[in-house]
Amino acid sequence: MTIDLNADLGEGYGIWTLGDDLALLDVVTSANVACGFHAGDPLTIRRTCAAAVERGVRIGAQVSYRDLAGFGRREMEVDPEELCAEVLYQLAAVDGVARTVGGRVSYVKPHGALYNRVCRDPEQAEAVVAAVADYDGSLPVLGLPGSVVHRVAAGRGLPVVAEAFADRAYTPAGTLVPRREPGAVIHDPETVVARAVRMATDRTVTAVDGSEVPVDARSVCVHGDTPGAVRLARAVRDGLVRAGVAVEAFT
Amino acid sequence: MTIDLNADLGEGYGIWTLGDDLALLDVVTSANVACGFHAGDPLTIRRTCAAAVERGVRIGAQVSYRDLAGFGRREMEVDPEELCAEVLYQLAAVDGVARTVGGRVSYVKPHGALYNRVCRDPEQAEAVVAAVADYDGSLPVLGLPGSVVHRVAAGRGLPVVAEAFADRAYTPAGTLVPRREPGAVIHDPETVVARAVRMATDRTVTAVDGSEVPVDARSVCVHGDTPGAVRLARAVRDGLVRAGVAVEAFT
Amino acid sequence: MTIDLNADLGEGYGIWTLGDDLALLDVVTSANVACGFHAGDPLTIRRTCAAAVERGVRIGAQVSYRDLAGFGRREMEVDPEELCAEVLYQLAAVDGVARTVGGRVSYVKPHGALYNRVCRDPEQAEAVVAAVADYDGSLPVLGLPGSVVHRVAAGRGLPVVAEAFADRAYTPAGTLVPRREPGAVIHDPETVVARAVRMATDRTVTAVDGSEVPVDARSVCVHGDTPGAVRLARAVRDGLVRAGVAVEAFT
Amino acid sequence: MTIDLNADLGEGYGIWTLGDDLALLDVVTSANVACGFHAGDPLTIRRTCAAAVERGVRIGAQVSYRDLAGFGRREMEVDPEELCAEVLYQLAAVDGVARTVGGRVSYVKPHGALYNRVCRDPEQAEAVVAAVADYDGSLPVLGLPGSVVHRVAAGRGLPVVAEAFADRAYTPAGTLVPRREPGAVIHDPETVVARAVRMATDRTVTAVDGSEVPVDARSVCVHGDTPGAVRLARAVRDGLVRAGVAVEAFT
16 A cells, blocks of 8 residues: 655745745655746745755646746636646756756646646646646646546546545545535544545545545645644654555655 | 857747847857746747757757846846756756757857856856756856856856857957947948958957957857848858858857 | 727837837827736836827726736636735826826726626626726726626726727627637728728717617727737728817727 | 834735734834835735724835845846836835725835845935835935935935834944844844834934944834744834833824
């Protein structure tokens, strides 16, 4: 039994920081590093990559819409050719920076509104996938199982890696309960840890109606933007280890 | 006798364009491609690289201060570690984009105020050179002969390539007459062409006091931001060819 | 018979320019000045306002999504409270700049994707209208007749001013034929001029099916982003004057 | 005996925050609100202004170089005409936003590198002062006593208000000891409070050589970017009140 823990890292900008990156890097095995479009200035990117390499944490390019003011959380109607070039630019920049500190980008995970959009929009999904394929066709795309971007990536021969969310409620169909609905986010740490363990060991999760739903995920996403979040992430990792799960990167 | 012609390319941003890139790409042998910090959105970068590759024109990363509003023409007191990361980010981004269209970055040329600054400031010069060396120690730095950045680059084992300006007046010491002085820029096309030819054939230029000054340049910089500029660049190339000079990239 | 001619002005940014602003300011009576979010740096804004004031041209705030790279042409899912603050910031900035050169903002026209969005989206329309109402409840909103933003503005007691497009095909229902459909844009100058004149004199336009449709517009929008566009705008103005129409601002 | 306490407020951007603005607004009497160029998105500006108005805290425009990535802390060679337009744009934007929540900008304080630059550079000082004078010639410029910007402002008839720093060492000449020198910043809370009280009551401070130096300041600058900073600011205010000093805005 093996699971990866991934989290968003390097999401500061200039003087501003977000979360405790170093603490979180001691927990996760894959770091989704911001690429400069929603967060992440070059120096932050470089330091985050160096800290990840020191700890043996894998580096992913967390590509985004160009939207610093909105932290990449606002959906945008970007022309596919332009979106493709933007994703490519971000991916290349972070990969090049990572290589100077002894690492490299080993996967791609879209961020925020782009993540949600490419789960359902074939046009933007194609744009993202084309950028990854053009840059390096061996890079996996980390995302929601069953998403459009995964289908498109697989169709182009890119590896895909599925992730699950231990702190999110699931529908009986195996999709996430939308955030705006009550109970969508699970706050009780023990419950979150238990769900993470079952995701890794039984490859299943209890849906909102009490039914058991299969979860076929190689990675579990954790958060680090508050002190509580880092503690929870640490608890998830400890719970997994106690349950005999190997916490290992997928790349 | 061989000379390279270099020019700034891809200096649009979004809807805005600057100069006739395609016409200029038919003239030069080395394209200093804007990297997104003073100009150059990802799609413009990609298209410019593709057009350069089609014509066999070499691609250079025209790295800059982060200053879109000022087109990179305003000197900035950037911390060296940050400047180094910024240069590295730009270089990696454009190199990665170039590779997807069959090219690659084969040299680096600082832009605008950064170009001027690293001619004299060892601290910022070190920062730029460190970025290039960290990324790929075989990449030449294109710049003014005798500049601090060339001295620093050579000290770290990077190749340096010197450029000259056919449309600029030279002092008897072989430096450029500052732009603010009268006669600093030469406008007469025939004179400019003749100076370019002598730079390539005699490796010399007539200074403002009438003396002959040695010019040890492997590249001549031309401009393309006006229709007249492109015509002049074309005339320089034609004059060089007529004089039996091989117009060839230095990489 | 009176009509206003409005056009987008000041849409450069730093070194980049778009269109011949001074030529266009000699044609129009209302200048939609870019506010810095899709185009328009502060110095360009100030110079554009000064040139408008010199010519007696009214100044409007052409408020936009924050999207320099996309020229405000990409729809964005902006939170209404944030959009409201962004519109307010732009409006206040340009009004304050205009006042230092003897003018003031006398109307508001949303730009690009925001213009299209508030024609149909009550939430974003409310956000824009709230910003205008909070700043100065006497400022008219220039837009499409029958649009959601006009209904919302009228509901809050703001004046609304309707505009028409002489170079766009109309449906029998009086709406614009979408740009992606063939024949949506009319290129023949004589036809455009004739349509502008009939819009001003008969307050009517011939729809794509040959029917006559009422057009209740106090302003006609012209363009200036190409030399041909400025000539056409000039022809429209001359045609209107020859037909005895007074070309006058609505404010 | 009356003193004002001023601090930088609203220095977040989008998702990022800096310091505890609400706690600090309960301490100070004048809020230097970021204007969007080094920090401060429109919604943050609006909320900060509203919170200031609720507490009777005066609002100042904390104008800056356009440098989000560097937080306005990097000196820039900006053309004076452009700098003037940039300052004017920022001032107008924040004033307009403040007015919609019942306040207004009642003074101007340059930020960071611009603050330092206009203390000594007449050209950039003129640009800043011209912007303020053009916008509203009754607005005071808050700054260092004896600075070039104060001299220039006074020369154009603008009111000037001097500030002092209770946590900074002073030279016998009454200037600040540069930050890079040892002992430049005083960390002991009791010492800082005592110095603030003497600045307000005796209008004097003990210089690094033990001599007493006159300090003619109507305002004392406090900081809020760390929890400790807010506590110290609160202690300074409490100390002043205990010493019988009226803590009141200068406008």
